[in-house]
Amino acid sequence: MKKISPMEVGERIRSVRGKRTQTEFAEAIGVKKQNYISRYERGRIPSPDLLVRIARMGRVSTDWLLTGKQGRENMAGRNGQGSGQSSGRKNQAGRKRA
DSSP: OOOOOHHHHHHHHHHHHTTSOHHHHHHHTTOSOHHHHHHHHTTOOOOHHHHHHHHHHHTOOHHHHHHSOSOTHHHHHHTTOTTOOOOSOBOTTSOBOO
């Protein structure tokens, strides 16, 4: 099992935030103060509830936020967005089922 690196988690949170300001990102995930985002980006691990909200905002898995494993596109694929890939099996016509 890979050890969780708080600084790497912070880098992944920064990656999810993208071009949004810390204030915009804080508002989008329901955090009242942007300085909390700064703390998380500098290596403080968010609460489980907040990790889920950050993951949803970035369409990534919480596993990816914590460990960097499973690729960023996994959550997007499950939601039918992003990569457009589905984990469903092909039906008789050769199309994938959800």
